[in-house]
Amino acid sequence: MGCDGGTIPKRHELVKGPKKVEKVDKNAALAARWKYCALSTEKLRRPIVTCDLGRLYNKDAVIEFLLDKSADRPNSEVVSHLRGIKDIKELNLTDNPAWEGERRNTKGDRYEDMHCAMFICPVVGLEMNGKHRFCFLRTCGCVFSDRALKEVKTEICHKCGDPFKEEDLVVLNGTKEEVEKLREIMEEKRAKAKATKKSKKSKFSETVSKPSESKENPDSTETVFAEGKTSTENGEDRSQPGVYLWIEQTLIQRSAP
Ligand SMILES: [Zn+2]
Incomplete structure (x- = not known):
């Protein structure tokens, strides 16, 4: 190493290059989850749906998958928990009036601003660009920033007025831990539904037989x-x-x- 009177430190010994690149990549990957379909990796466009794990998809991509699950397609592990149309929920998103990404792109003279999002929180106007926490309601599919939900305590949806409970809130594109928790809730819910179905079925066959x-x-x-x-x-x-x-x-x- 340098600085001992004889040698001059080389640039790579002073600058920690690779670590910085990794961080930028991670941020880009996080931002991409709010812009691209988790399944098809195409740009998100309405109708946009989500699942019990809070991922974002283009509805047509998920429908295509559900119609033929056996087809060999990339990314299918992302949707392996989807059994049918009932496992997805269409989102009621709020357009960002400042967003003009598509128009800029067609002109080709300016490139898209990475931080300008297509959608915003209808209550506080925060952009849905991956920098802020957003949740959706299982009941109506409306989407809000976490900040709005914390600042304005309510039991009816800010956007459509439907009543909801705390457990109807699901975080979108949550952290690894949050997704794990959501998976647990999903599995619990499914086991419960299966048990109810089974007890109904056995009651039914009893009366028939x-x-x-x-x-x-x-x-x-x-x-x-x-x-x-x-x-x-x-x-x-x-x-x-x-x-x-x-x-x-x-x-x-x-x-x-
Ligand atoms: Zn709503």
Whole structure:
């Protein structure tokens, strides 16, 4: 090393170059999450949707994914938690009157300002450019800055007037820890929904199977089920799920003399 009377320190020994570059890259990556679809990486444009984890997507990109999940496409790990259209929520965003990114770009003489965002907070006017925390409401899809929600305490949506609770607030593009927490909430919610569905289903089948149990012929249910299966396989009625067909057949048999 230099400064010991003999050698002159070289530039790379004094300037910590790589670290700075890394930081800039990280900031750019953070800003990009507010500008580009997390799935298609195309520019965000309405309709814009989000998920239980608070990511931003173009709706058409997510629909395309949901229509054919088996297709091999880049970035699909970002949406692996989406099961269907019910897992996304369309956002009600507020346009930034100062934003003219597209117009500037078509002229080609000026380049887009990295910090000028397409959308703003409708309450305090903060730009949605990655520098400020933003949340959306699960109930109505409206989007606000964290500052607005803290400054103006309310139980109805600032934008559309719908009532909401604290737990309806979801942070958009949150930190790694926040996303982990959101994933936990999502999994809990899904497990709960599954349990309710299951208990409903078992109650339902109980009431349906009771009449056949009281019948003298214990094989009747089995026969009917097989019949129903055959007719589905023949393609007579493919749109009807087997269970409904089975119920229908049981009802027909019971009413027959
Ligand atoms: Zn709202």
